[in-house]
Amino acid sequence: EVQLVESGGGLVQPGRSMKLSCAASGFTFSNYGMAWVRQAPTKGLEWVATISYDGSSTYYRDSVKGRFTISRDNAKSTLYLQMNSLRSEDTATYYCTRQRYYYFDYWGQGVMVTVSS
């Protein structure tokens, strides 16, 4: 059974940093691209970043480019999202997703990030 378990969220002040982790199990992690998708409270879904199966390629939405870094450790089957210079508009539930070819086929339960002073 595919499982994606996020951790590392919480309350953080504007301008500070936070790192999210996603522990994957139930599939061969190193065979799949992975992504982060977020959802602001009562809002729609927003793709944040994608990393290829081997980590050689990364893609970001413009609003997080230069501030967020997606990475992975295939030996640990873990995905990361380093978030720097956080803004109030980054407040959201962040979902770790497995990317099968292009679409997202499995999602974690999500982790809440609140950026507020």
Added chain:
Amino acid sequence: DIQMTQSPASLSASLGETVSIECLASEDIYNNLAWYQQKPGKSPQLLIYYASSLQDGVPSRFSGSGSGTQYSLKINSLESEDAATYFCLQDSEYPYTFGAGTKLELK
């Protein structure tokens, strides 16, 4: 960026009815369109990929169709468990973009 215009924003239907949800892309997305169901407090679940392929384990009353810029999700014979918000996703090019969502209420 490719814009995804989803309609309607909400709809109310009765058990056993059939409903359709539409997504219009701002440019051709070559069938790279997925549909998701999200229930309150839960993560999205994949229903349809490549516009019309049914994800394993998803009931056959869900179906997808379309091409080019116009796509639709049809739900036949509505059941109570279908009450949820539905989103489309274009995965043709980055940045991937979602529709704003359709909230389906069962009468």
